[in-house]
Amino acid sequence: MELIQQAYDLLMTAAVVILAVLIILSIIRSILGPGISDRIIAVNMIGTMIIMITAVFSVWLKENYLADVCLIYAMISFLGVVVLCKVYTGVYLQRKHMKADLGAIEDNLSRQNREGLDEKEVQP
Amino acid sequence: MIGEWIRFVLAALCMALGLVFMISAVFGVKRFHHALNRMHAAALGDTLGILFVILSLIIMKGFSMDSLKLSMVIVFFWVASPVSGHMISRLEAMTDERLGEISVLEKNNAIRVQMDDQASMIREVSDKKRKKKKGGKNR
Numbered sequence: 001m002e003l004i005q006q007a008y009d010l011l012m013t014a015a016v017v018i019l020a021v022l023i024i025l026s027i028i029r030s031i032l033g034p035g036i037s038d039r040i041i042a043v044n045m046i047g048t049m050i051i052m053i054t055a056v057f058s059v060w061l062k063e064n065y066l067a068d069v070c071l072i073y074a075m076i077s078f079l080g081v082v083v084l085c086k087v088y089t090g091v092y093l094q095r096k097h098m099k100a101d102l103g104a105i106e107d108n109l110s111r112q113n114r115e116g117l118d119e120k121e122v123q124p
Numbered sequence: 125m126i127g128e129w130i131r132f133v134l135a136a137l138c139m140a141l142g143l144v145f146m147i148s149a150v151f152g153v154k155r156f157h158h159a160l161n162r163m164h165a166a167a168l169g170d171t172l173g174i175l176f177v178i179l180s181l182i183i184m185k186g187f188s189m190d191s192l193k194l195s196m197v198i199v200f201f202w203v204a205s206p207v208s209g210h211m212i213s214r215l216e217a218m219t220d221e222r223l224g225e226i227s228v229l230e231k232n233n234a235i236r237v238q239m240d241d242q243a244s245m246i247r248e249v250s251d252k253k254r255k256k257k258k259g260g261k262n263r
Contacts, residue, residue, distance in 0.1 A: 068193065093218065
């Protein structure tokens with residue numbers, strides 16, 4: 001019984017240490033990432049790994065309320081990603097004076113196409 | 125006694141598999157160069173990584189109310205991760221001005237840039253315009 005307890009402790013320690021190293025690497029990626037969406041992706045992945053660590057601790061320390069913390073953290077992480085995406089989409093579109101709606105992608109492409117058509121009309 | 129060890133081996137296998145998925149997700153995010161490709165790598169950790177890690181915890185704990193809560197975390201992630209991925213990809217599609225480029229990773233870590241037809245047309249036109257403007261200034 002002692003031995004299997006030691007084996008479980010070793011497994012949990014290895015998992016938490018590996019996840020902590022991966023979190024540090026993701027923090028480096030979120031600092032380096034050139035665009036805002038790279039940073040949002042890295043922060044989302046950090047949230048996933050923190051949820052994993054919390055779940056491992058909830059089993060390791062036999063603290064059952066940490067499972068609830070996992071659920072709430074997942075919800076708040078999802079909410080954070082959605083709000084960050086909305087905010088940065090709005091900031092970009094306001095800076096470019098574009099249409100801030102669902103048709104913004106088509107608007108962007110049509111602007112580019114219009115520039116192309118003007119050039120073609122000028123050429124002949 | 126032997127049943128306990130079988131359970132431990134199953135849990136360790138699932139945990140190792142989940143950690144391998146997380147490691148490959150992090151290194152994929154490091155290795156790809158565009159945000160849409162990076163999102164593909166990050167979704168691996170959001171779905172399979174958290175599935176296997178929490179499955180190993182459920183195997184360790186046995187079936188109880190707390191393992192039900194942990195499995196609710198998996199269900200919530202599988203519902204919420206595609207939605208957040210869609211939001212991030214829409215942000216990228218709106219804000220990236222070089223969307224049509226396809227970058228191909230080669231073996232020696234070099235990037236070869238290909239473009240589809242529409243994007244190459246736009247790029248050619250804008251290059252001509254730039255040259256014309258430069259010429260106009262020189263005249």
